[in-house]
Amino acid sequence: MPEFDAIVVGAGPAGTTAAFAMARAGARALLLERGEWPGAKNMFGGMLVACETPERLLPGFWDDAPWERYVTRRVLTVVGPESSTSLKHESQRAGKEPYAGYTLYRPVFDRWYAERARDAGVTLLCDCMVEGLVVRDGQVRGVRVSGRADGVIEAPVVIAADGVVSLLAKEAGLHDGFKPGDLALGVRALFQLDEGELDRRLGLRGREGATYEFLGCTEGVRGGAFVYTQLDSLSVGVVVHLDALTERRIAPYDLLESFVGSAPVAPLLQGARLAEYSAHLLPEGGASMLPRRSAAGFLVAGDAGALCYTNGLTFEGMNLAMASGEMAAKAAVEAVGAGDVSAELLSAYDALLDDSFVMKDLKTWKRAGAFLKRDQMFALYPQLIEGLMESIYRSDGRPKQRIARLGLGVVRGRASWRQLLKDGIAAGRSYL
Numbered sequence: 001m002p003e004f005d006a007i008v009v010g011a012g013p014a015g016t017t018a019a020f021a022m023a024r025a026g027a028r029a030l031l032l033e034r035g036e037w038p039g040a041k042n043m044f045g046g047m048l049v050a051c052e053t054p055e056r057l058l059p060g061f062w063d064d065a066p067w068e069r070y071v072t073r074r075v076l077t078v079v080g081p082e083s084s085t086s087l088k089h090e091s092q093r094a095g096k097e098p099y100a101g102y103t104l105y106r107p108v109f110d111r112w113y114a115e116r117a118r119d120a121g122v123t124l125l126c127d128c129m130v131e132g133l134v135v136r137d138g139q140v141r142g143v144r145v146s147g148r149a150d151g152v153i154e155a156p157v158v159i160a161a162d163g164v165v166s167l168l169a170k171e172a173g174l175h176d177g178f179k180p181g182d183l184a185l186g187v188r189a190l191f192q193l194d195e196g197e198l199d200r201r202l203g204l205r206g207r208e209g210a211t212y213e214f215l216g217c218t219e220g221v222r223g224g225a226f227v228y229t230q231l232d233s234l235s236v237g238v239v240v241h242l243d244a245l246t247e248r249r250i251a252p253y254d255l256l257e258s259f260v261g262s263a264p265v266a267p268l269l270q271g272a273r274l275a276e277y278s279a280h281l282l283p284e285g286g287a288s289m290l291p292r293r294s295a296a297g298f299l300v301a302g303d304a305g306a307l308c309y310t311n312g313l314t315f316e317g318m319n320l321a322m323a324s325g326e327m328a329a330k331a332a333v334e335a336v337g338a339g340d341v342s343a344e345l346l347s348a349y350d351a352l353l354d355d356s357f358v359m360k361d362l363k364t365w366k367r368a369g370a371f372l373k374r375d376q377m378f379a380l381y382p383q384l385i386e387g388l389m390e391s392i393y394r395s396d397g398r399p400k401q402r403i404a405r406l407g408l409g410v411v412r413g414r415a416s417w418r419q420l421l422k423d424g425i426a427a428g429r430s431y432l
């Protein structure tokens, strides 16, 4: 009899949740992590949406988890060549309840979360690199790991939660390699700033936090940028589509550097100390990237299953990773209990995903993902918005004009009406 009911690969939010949920259901889960500790190699923007999954596994989760700040302010800024225009949302419910989510520092959060899973009965093995799958008679039976005498661990089910570059999902035949158009690259710098100074500079109190998203600041490369507040640091980054980056032959760190020095960001960082640089890929292709997320003896959760999306307004990955991890655990426990881990039985996981907010949200924003592949969103439209806002606010002694007339003047010579109409229809179909 195998020592474990399932092997979970990767102690990020998807893997730890999957192993945690299995332990809560009385199953034996082995969680393998290549890093020295869970989170040692992990980074994100980032804000974790105040989701229910971890609270279900660990009541009081949000009171105890080592989050940095609770987000009370969200700002979206469109950056033009010489000015920027922002949409700010601030909640009066700030401090009374978790409103949007929490900012986190992954090396601390992931480690703490995996420790709680261990308390619940998960066996956690760090410094353990999974190199491939053990497959017999068309069924996944275990994994090959480095640093063990025989190099093989077997269990009825393997849950791959090994992140976006999941070699295991590919080896199991769920995809034949993601294309550059399906992936984005995030580069991020962490700037240390005294907590009191950060509060003063951004007008925050106590543990209040803010997220700032930017469009139009990536030198025309498809993508965006962000600044998120942690307790005594600012997480500053740029996320760009990999294919656009390759086409434009721009080094991602140059984009980050120019964002850091840009007018809306530089004043926030004055006197802050650069503490760390990191880079990470993320799936951008959404619902269309993987047709299936299960095979005989095998399930794939989180980024490894391309369960992550942005629609330009929100960016969600960690909560989808946790939710999919919980569903993978449910399907695995049921299949192991039934003594049948065939592709047919484990496809219950695909059904659970389809029925949940995870796939529904990915499908809802599928068109938005495609809409954001239009180059003009990142250069032309920021310029048009800048032109319109400047002409609204300009007071030069000449009679004022209605906004439609001002718009006509701004668009003339810069874009064709045909293009605006096409983009307008696409925007309507993506967001309305």
Ligand SMILES: Cc1cc2nc3c(=O)[nH]c(=O)nc-3n(C[C@H](O)[C@H](O)[C@H](O)COP(=O)(O)OP(=O)(O)OC[C@H]3O[C@@H](n4cnc5c(N)ncnc54)[C@H](O)[C@@H]3O)c2cc1C
Binding pocket: 009, 010, 011, 012, 013, 014, 015, 032, 033, 034, 035, 038, 039, 041, 042, 043, 044, 045, 046, 047, 048, 049, 128, 129, 130, 131, 161, 162, 163, 164, 185, 186, 187, 188, 237, 239, 280, 281, 282, 301, 302, 303, 304, 307, 308, 315, 316, 317, 318, 319, 321
């Ligand atoms: C720049 C950036 C900003 C982001 N901002 C946000 C945000 O604000 N909000 C949000 O919700 N999401 C955000 N995301 C997305 C979010 O980080 C991911 O969706 C989430 O981390 C996915 O979790 P996961 O557990 O599937 O994968 P990961 O977090 O990537 O974890 C995978 C784990 O597997 C381990 N591993 C990998 N290969 C192996 C192997 N062969 N053997 C053993 N272990 C292995 C890794 O070390 C890692 O611990 C952002 C991502 C990036 C890159």
